[in-house]
Amino acid sequence: MRILVTLFLIVMAFSCSKKEQKVSNIDGLWIVKKVKVGNKEITPISRWMKFNTDSTQTSGNGWLQHSVGTWSFKSNQLLIKNTNGLEDNAAPFQVKLENSTMTWSREEEGENVNVFLERIDKIPTSEGNKLMGLWKLKKVNLNNHSEEINSTKTLYISWDNRYILQSETDKKEYGIYKIHGHKPELQMVNYGDNPEFKFYKFSISNNELTLIKSDTKEKLIYSRIHQFPQ
Incomplete structure (x- = not known):
């Protein structure tokens, strides 16, 4: 009986761990639904980002892929580097992840920046x-x-x-x-x-x-x- 209880607890802990890992996983393809800088909304058209499991990332607008680089995600902080773009000197994004939606927040040049994203399964057409x-x-x-x-x-x-x-x-x-x-x-x-x-x-x-x-x-x-x- 004690062995069965122990096995049950191990299975439950493993299940919760897998669930937590799934919730905090940003791998995959995302579309930017809205961008707010201060009180202004400046949402780009059909902007998407793809985070690969090998810590590489690509992004673009519609059928045009224009950026490539790497990403890291630790303690709810997301750091994105584009190897073909300008250096980003702002702090990493603070990330709030809820199932198929994600929100990035940080300050840029004294303005609060919020980016709202949703999971998608194919690159969007503009x-x-x-x-x-x-x-x-x-x-x-x-x-x-x-x-x-x-x-x-x-x-x-x-x-x-x-x-x-x-x-x-x-x-x-x-x-x-x-x-x-x-x-x-x-x-x-x-x-x-x-x-x-x-x-x-x-x-x-x-x-x-x-x-x-x-x-x-x-x-x-x-x-x-x-x-x-x-």
Whole structure:
């Protein structure tokens, strides 16, 4: 009877130890749900971090992985080092871990910083990732006047941050684009002697792309296609 009690206590202690280890384990993939600096919220779009069991880590935004390095976690303090980035001179993050959520807290340049994360099982896709591909202009709206477009005007968004804007006369505008890191904004500038910066708020729904130009409020509506019009 005494042996059975001893075995039971050992099993219970082992079970509690495994449970505690699981709760305090940050290994795996996480998405940043919210970032607060002081009273301001500056949450990046589709920001993720992956903590590997060999103490290495990677991170990125959407399909773009841009950081790599190491991590250590001891006494609820998380220290992250990026071998391809700038040195982080702030104190380690204080971590609060609850099942599938995690909160980091520390002070940076006199401001309280709080980062809220959730576990995920695959790298998230950003709206900017969905921009890539070929789009055909089908409608223009300016000053509450909407016009259906039956043309071969297209916008091609390439993976390497280049774009091609083609008119009906086969005239092509080449340039580069950038997606804002904290809001759905498409920034474009053309090559050539007279570069012009253009800023668009964008949204994508059911293979339809809507661009609203920031200065004129002109609305351009495109539909996704998979080959250039003849």
